[in-house]
Amino acid sequence: MTELIEALNAPTADAGTGPVRVGDPVSRIDGRAKVTGQARYAAEHPAEDLAYGVVVNATIARGRIVGFALDAALAVPGVLDILTHLNKPKTRSIGLFYKDMTAPGGTPFKPLHDGDIAYSGQPVALVVAETFEAARYAASLVEVNYAVEPHDTRLLANLHRAYKPSRLKAGYSPPPKEKGDARAAFAAAPVQIEAEYYSGVEHHNPMELFATTVVRGPDGHLTIHDKTQSSQNSRWYVSHVFGLSKDKVTVRNTYVGGAFGSGLRPQYQLPLAVMAALQLERSVRVVLTRQQMFTFGHRPETLQRVKLAADRDGTLRSISHHAVAETSRFEDYVEVVVNWSGQLYRCDNIRLGYDLVDLDQYSPMDMRAPGAAHGVHALEVAMDELAHKLDMDPLALRLKNYAERNPMDDLPYSTKELRACYEQGAERFGWAERPLAPRSMQEGTELIGWGMATGTWDAMQMFARASAVLHADGRLVVSSAATDIGTGTYTVMAQIAAAAMGLPLEQVTFQLGDSTLPVAPIEGGSSHVTTVGSAVEGVCEKLQRRLFRLARAMPGTALRKVRFEEMEFVDGTLRRAVDPSGAVRLVDVLAHANEARIEEKYLMLPHVFKQKKYLRATHSAVFCEVRVDELMGTVRVTRVVSAIAAGRIINAKTAHSQVSGAVVWGIGQALHEETHTDHRLGRFMNHNLSEYHVSVNADIHDIDVIFVQEDDRVVSRLGAKGVGEIGIVGVSAAISNAIFHATGRRVRSTPMTPDKVMAP
Known part of the structure; x- marks a missing residue:
C-alpha cells in the first residue's frame, strides 16, 4: 500500500x-x-516463484467431456500441471452463497465443476507452467474428447418457450402489477402504436483483460490481485469456495482498467488461479485473452413489444411493454427492462411483462445501465413513433404527459428536474428550429435529422x-x-x-x-x-x-x-x-x-424507511443531430446535447467525463456494437476488437453535457445521486429518432447498421 x-x-x-x-x-x-x-493492474504485480496459467476452452456448445489426451502438453518443458475437473482441488458447493453477496443475484457457472459442457468457450482445463510461453504452447496441445449433444442458441426461434423467471432461482422481483386495463384502453383510443424492437448481444470489452495474480506467502496466506469491481466480494467468494478463513486471503484491486459491469461477479480466472496456487503451493497468474473475454457474460439479446395509445391531443391512455430476453440453462439472469415504462409518463393504464428463454450459452450479465439501456430505448422510439402519428413535436408529447408522481404507485419523486433537462437541453441544442416533417433538412449528399429521447436510471444507496x-x-x-x-x-x-x-x-x-x-x-x-x-x-x-x-x-x-x-x-x-x-x-x-x-x-x-416513501431516480434529456448518406447507409452523429439531473455534482470534471463516455457508449450501442453468433456452432464469431465494432475517435464529434441544478438529501447526505449510467440511457433512442427524422425510415433494431438504414 x-x-x-x-x-x-x-x-x-x-x-x-x-x-x-x-x-x-x-x-x-x-x-x-x-x-x-x-x-499496477491485476496482471502486473511481481511475485517470486511465479507460475503462469493458460485456460483451455470447450469447442462445443453442449455435451460432456469423455476424456483428455494430455501427454503431449505435459511433455512440454516447464509444464507443472494441468488442472481439469478430474484433479482440481476440493471446492465447496457455492450455489446458495451467491444469493446475497454477488451482483447480480443467482447461481453462476462453476468452472471445472464437472464434465458437463453448458456453452461454447467454457473453461475445461488450466495448463500451468514456469513461463507463460510454455503454458500457452502446451494449452494448444491439450486434446479434449466430447460426447456432443444438440444445442440451441437462437432466441427468436424459441419465443414459444418463453417463461416467467423463477424468483428463487434469480432473486427476481417481477414488474409491478397492471395498473388499470391497458388492453381495453388501447382498443378504445383513437391513436395507436404497436411495434417490436430488437437488440442484439453486446460485450463489455474493457481495455484491461480479466486477470488474477495469486501471491502465496510462506505461511500460505494468499494475496490476490484481481480485476474486479469489489475486492471484498472476490475475497468472500474465495474464502467460501475454497474453505479458507478470512485472515488467510487478501484481495486487492487498487487499479481497474474498466469493467462496465463485467467485474460485478468474480470471473472464472479467479477460482482457476486460486486452484493452481493451492495445488502447486506457489504463486500463480492467469490472464484471459481478448477472445476469452467473450466467454463469460454479455448484454442479453432482447425482443421487446411496445403498445402505446393516446387521444388526438397526445394524452396517453395506455402503455404496454413486454420483453423476452435470453438466459443460460443453468441460471435465470433477469434485467429490469420494462419497469422504466411505468415510471416516466403519466398514464392510467399500464401493463408490463418480462419473460426468459434459456439457451445453450453463458448467462448474460449486467452491462452499463442494465435493462434501461435497451428498455428505455424501446419506449422512447415508440414515443417518437406516436408523436409522428399525432403530427406532434416529440418534446411536446413528453411534456404533455409529464409525471409529477410515479405513475405506478403514486409515490413522489425524491427530486425530479427532468422538466429543466428538457428546457435547458432543447435551448442549448436549438430544438425550436426543428422542422416537424422528416426529410426536411439536407446538406450536400447528407440528410440531416434531429432526434431526442428521455433517460432515467435508479438513484441507489x-x-x-x-x-x-x-x-x-x-x-x-x-x-x-x-x-x-x-x-x-x-x-x-x-x-x-x-x-x-x-x-x-x-x-x-x-x-x-x-x-x-x-x-x-x-x-x-x-x-x-x-x-x-x-x-x-x-x-x-x-x-x-x-x-x-x-x-x-x-x-x-x-x-x-x-x-x-x-x-x-x-x-x-x-x-x-x-x-x-x-x-x-x-x-x-x-x-x-x-x-x-x-x-x-x-x-x-441508508435511511430505508425515509427512502422507501419516494421514487429515487436520475433523469436526462438527450438531443442529437445525425447526418445520413442514404446511398451508402452511413450515419454520422455530429452533435449530442445531454442534459442530466443527477443530484448534486461532486466533481464537475470527472462527472462530465463519465457522461461523455456514456454518450460514446450510446453511439456504439446505436450504430456499431453487436456480437454475432454462428448458431450452427453455438459460438460468438467476432470475438476480437477488429471485428467487434466499437466507436472510435472518428465516430465522435460534439458532445455537450449540461448538469441541471438538483440537490437530493433523500438519496444521500451529500445531495448526490450518481452519473455513471444515466449518461447512456436514451442516447441510442435519440439517434434512432434522428435517423427517422432524416430519412423517414424507422429502424427498430440495434445496431442500426448501413444495411438497415438503406433498407426500403
Missing part, C-alpha cells in the same frame, strides 16, 4: 494547491500514476464503512474498500474529505481497493458516490467533532462557548464562521492534545 500512497500523493500536472470545494472540476489524483506506469486518520503533520488518510474502475473514485472521495476538513487536496489520501479496509459495496449501479461518499463525509464529520472538543480544551481559546454548528473548517484550521480571527490550526490541536494521530470510524446506513 506504500507504493500506492506515494503514487497518489504525487500531484497531477494541473492540480493546484489550496482549498477545494465539493463541485469543483478537480483533475484526477491517479492520473500521473496511470500515465507514468506506476499504476447501499451501506458502507469508512475510517479517517488525521496525523500530527496535517495529513489525512481516509479508507474504505471501494473500487475505482476508471470513474474517478480516488479523486472524488479525496475531494469530499478535503472539502469537509478544510485541507488542501495534496494533504489528503483516499485508500481503496483492499479487502482488509472498511466494508464497501460493489462498485456498480451508479451508487459509489452516494454510498461511500456519504460514509466519507460522515467519518469526516465525526473527526470534526473530535477536533472541536479538543480545541475547546485548549487554554485561552475563544471556542469554549461556541456550538459545533457555528464552526467551519478552512485552510487547515477550525474557526467560528462569523469570526475567522479566532482560527485554530488543526496541527496545533493535535500537538496540544499530545496526539500523533486521531482516528474515527463511521458506518453509513
